[in-house]
Amino acid sequence: MHETPELNAGYWSSRYQQKETGWDAGFITAPLETYINQLENKDLSILIPGCGHGHEAEFLHRQGFPQVYLMDFAPEPLERFKSRNPNFPADHLLQQDFFQHTALTFDLILEQTFFCALPRNRRPDYARKMFDLLKPGGKLVGVLFSEEFSTPGPPYGGTPQEYQAYFEPYFTFKVFEPCYNSIPPRAGREWFMVLERRPKPQFIA
Numbered sequence: 001m002h003e004t005p006e007l008n009a010g011y012w013s014s015r016y017q018q019k020e021t022g023w024d025a026g027f028i029t030a031p032l033e034t035y036i037n038q039l040e041n042k043d044l045s046i047l048i049p050g051c052g053h054g055h056e057a058e059f060l061h062r063q064g065f066p067q068v069y070l071m072d073f074a075p076e077p078l079e080r081f082k083s084r085n086p087n088f089p090a091d092h093l094l095q096q097d098f099f100q101h102t103a104l105t106f107d108l109i110l111e112q113t114f115f116c117a118l119p120r121n122r123r124p125d126y127a128r129k130m131f132d133l134l135k136p137g138g139k140l141v142g143v144l145f146s147e148e149f150s151t152p153g154p155p156y157g158g159t160p161q162e163y164q165a166y167f168e169p170y171f172t173f174k175v176f177e178p179c180y181n182s183i184p185p186r187a188g189r190e191w192f193m194v195l196e197r198r199p200k201p202q203f204i205a
């Protein structure tokens, strides 16, 4: 039996300190790069929660998007991001618990290996919090694993059907389909989503 670790900031901090960061692709992955490359409005406010080393933020910054925010409750990846990107605005680095953030809202939130890193019982809260952090009409975009894992998590897998039930009350599904351009280790195991925030939650009895 494996004990479920408590997935708090201390847990993730020690993963960074021990360089146990197998989730880190080391670069922006093709699904997110492809999505970002078709964005025309550089003034979108964009959040990357559970950003880790923040490769998407670095890419966006270099492409001239000024309103990019990173959020992680572990300090190590944010410090590393800062030293690699000294011109990135320091007040856009949010060392905070995603579930506690209330100050800002965003046009776009990018997801990559954050959802799968959370305790499974927080998935409904994740969907609700994404709704709260997005402006009306804002979008949650990114990749989710589309299979269960045989190894103890994190990461925790799941099925698109399961995820759909969490998101349905808060979002309309613009794209929700197998990801065609995953990085090779994740090929055939990811779902790509573009979810648009509903004006208000819609619960079906």
Ligand SMILES: C[S@@+](CC[C@H](N)C(=O)[O-])C[C@H]1O[C@@H](n2cnc3c(N)ncnc32)[C@H](O)[C@@H]1O
Pocket: 007, 009, 012, 013, 023, 024, 025, 049, 050, 051, 052, 053, 054, 071, 072, 073, 074, 077, 096, 097, 098, 099, 112, 113, 114, 117, 118
């Ligand atoms: C599996 S890593 C993924 C990092 C990054 N997205 C990537 O793809 O390389 C999950 C990240 O989420 C952060 N995290 C987990 N729970 C969090 C929470 N409640 N609030 C903020 N960050 C959190 C961890 O510190 C960790 O950096």
